[in-house]
Amino acid sequence: MVLPPGVPRNHGEVCKLKKALYGLKQAPRAWFERFFIVIASLGFLPSNHDSALFVKCTNAGRILFSLYVDDMIITGDDLDGVGVLKSQLASQFEMKDLGPLWYFLGIEVSFSPKGYILTQSKYTSDIIERARLTDTKVVATPSELNVQYSPSDSTPLHDPALYRTIVGSLDYLFITHPNITYVVHIVSQFVSSPTTVHWAEILRILRYLQGTIFQSLLFPSTSSLELRAYSDANDGCDPTNQKSITGFCIFLGDYLISWKSKKQTVVSQSSTEAKYRAMSSTTKEIVWLRWLLEDIGVCHSQPTPMYCENQSAIHIAHNSVFYERTKHIEIDCHLTHHPLKLNTITLPFVPFSLQIADFFTKSHSISRFHYLVGKLSMLIVAAS
Template sequence: MTSSIRNKGMAFGNTEFVVSPTTVHWAAVLRILRYLRGTQFQSILFPSSSALELRAYSDADWAGDPTDRKSTTGFCIFLGDSLISWKSKKQDIVSRSSTEAEYRAMASTTTEIVWLRWLLSDMGIPLSEPTPMYCDNKSAIQIAHNSVFHERTKHIEIDCHFTRHHLQQRTITLPFVSSSLQIADMFTKTLSTKRFRLLIDKLSMLPVNAS
């Protein structure tokens, strides 16, 4: 969603605001409804021919929720050119750095990749190559490659072990992608209309006729 819809909409969706919503939340609801009305014929394109290869984009904002300063995990996963899985969810724990928030998002994305690879294998489509998971945080990528834990990573050690295990098993690879090319960016933060439309195109979302 564009502009401030995401943060306000997510805040309104939180049960803590349902009992006593304010005019800010009401305005957010109206904006969300206008957005839905304007995009009701927007659809995801699934090409008839596409490579059977997974690629994922993992991203996170940091302390984006002004109420509790929790971060938001966002990812999207493609099978060839087809978007088949995506997520935007506030993290359960407050992250103390942007790297920590990104690493928690990487662990969530890795979990989804592992499940999708298992599903494809069960359907008779085993993947021999690791799945690239594009991340725009170099520090998080370095932590995944570093076998030595220190005080900065001790509190996220489980996520570190999980992601690194699948990196070493070649379930995933962790190529760096610049923030300007991070498609999952739209699942974590507010965007300008221009960038929103750019990322919508990259997700293969197209308008279709009502008929």
Template sequence: MVPPPGLSHTLGFVCKLKKALYGLKQAPRAWFEKFSTVVSSLGFTSSHHDSTLFFRCTSAGHIILLLYVDDMIITGDDIDGIASLKLELACRFEMKDSGTLSYFLGIEVASSPRGYLISQSKYTMDVIERARLTNNKSADTPLESNARYSSSDGVPLTDPTLYRTIVGCLVYLTITRPDIAYGVHIVSQFVSAPTTVHWAAVVRILRYLRGTCFQSLLFPSTSSLVLRAYSDADWASDPIDRKSTTGFCVFLGDSLISWKSKKQTVVSCSSTEAEYRAMGSTTTEIVWLRWLLADMGVSHSSPTPMYCDNTSAIQISHNSVFHERTKHIKIDCHLVRHHLQTGTISLSFVSSSLQLADFFTKSHPVHRFRFLRDKLSLLLALAS
């Protein structure tokens, strides 16, 4: 986690806490309860929407604290308050101050007047080395254009261990690499019984990563704090079970802060139905992000625009009468319509050519892939 875009003069610090409190090994739950009690006594409030997030807002500024197992990030614009907090915590816990945030759980963070850049370059190279690729070829895209895979493709791998290991690593890479989200979503579906064809798809993703190893996700320092979202679906895209793929991305100003590529759990009877299910998933994410930002002092009084390229799905959300064609998606209809009527979201049409969530629903030709990637605040520096 980096400081929210728009907070001026924010600093991030990393600390490592020992779980041996007062010399006694404690269970994770007891450890977390002890930590929560201590930081609460220091004036911090626990988020109701992320149990590992604590925040404190005073006239001097903001301090946000994020705990991950025994690693902790402290960030905010109250410099004196951060220094005092670190001293207080050092008195209560055995703690190592790792200094200014630059590397955290495999994620590299760099700051400049332009903003924050996060990447996983070192982790990417480690994954490529672990996969034992035999040549230095690179690929222009993670997957071939219009690629479709099934469980019956190719010959089963004699030992799927490496496949599962690399796919697990790729899943972690999607934290900072939205450009591989769809490809990883595809290869993850075959971890139980991978084949040579599926391994070839993994290798292509790795070759794409080799050529874009030093790509970073930019959080501009001048970005606004206004949310906007894009929602899309690829109808009946799975060649075996004919389930659709949901894709969405959410921006905070110019900063991409959330994205997803996921196969829907049920079969949709039409493209409109698939699109509406995707809108339901996107709405849920918007609501959670608005709550989380409100915890950090960033409130949104106006609706969050959600862009969709299916006019029928938009019309359904505005129509209070359920028709035969919508009886299978009533829950999503109620969810989207409720938040539309209460002013949480607004729905806007966007042409398919400018639908950014399309990036997360299918593979694309090189020119289309690069066009969408450039719209996601990804800065590309080619590996040497």
């Protein structure tokens, strides 16, 4: 810190701050504490399941307030209460009202008769430009079929900084591009020591994005508000350590609200065990989403169906006495049984051909890939 002009610089003296300065380590904490005091004084309560979501119930309805650092979204069915909240916040903080939501943290928001549409076309263009991709080639899928990568593939990149930058940028693109989730999960495993083969896969992802740069995630206005989930796993697919990949996707009515592609932490001894572990991860997300939706006024009295294609995994979840088959599995992986018993979830069987979560566990042929993309409530528009 540089002392202001005119202040004598005596040896051994330091400045005492009366408030946090932007950029200091404790500044974000100090800002949130100050903001929390103000918002709590206005009658808002923090959600127990998302510390950045604040809710206030009034006679006219409900007001929802979501905070990300110093950016915020305010919505609700009490329009007069929303207006009053804006005025009260403006009296406490220097702020700017940007009007109806159209752009937030790199996400473009638009409204059509079909519903709300989220896209990241500008953000996608910036990534392609940052990668210095100059050609206009496009590919039909972001990854080749049945290709596996390992840390020893080819020769290491001389300067891996660009690789790490692009992978980090692609992670944020998941918000509107769930169709690249699996392949980005794969390339992100090699950020410590990427090779030329891994960089070639990055370029393939970017060429796929060039062809779908205006892809959008649709939230239909006529959709129901019932939850349904799909859970799957690709058994022992990692060529390095034979670990499986968990994949799940959860819909609220007709639109996709949560999805994941992640390597499991331990090696499974069978496909049944891998899918059983995937069911556990999906169950955690379902329970959390039900709690969060209840906070914002969407309650679910009916159990949430979680579709699984493995009959043995379904039987194990229903019957906890399969001790010989499951005694080596950690306790937390058995949590599917409890919500099932409480009628929070159900486990209907779904055939492989209709298992949407399969999209997040492996690469696919062009026809299968586009079939599954069509099930994710996305609008695909080719780049002009």
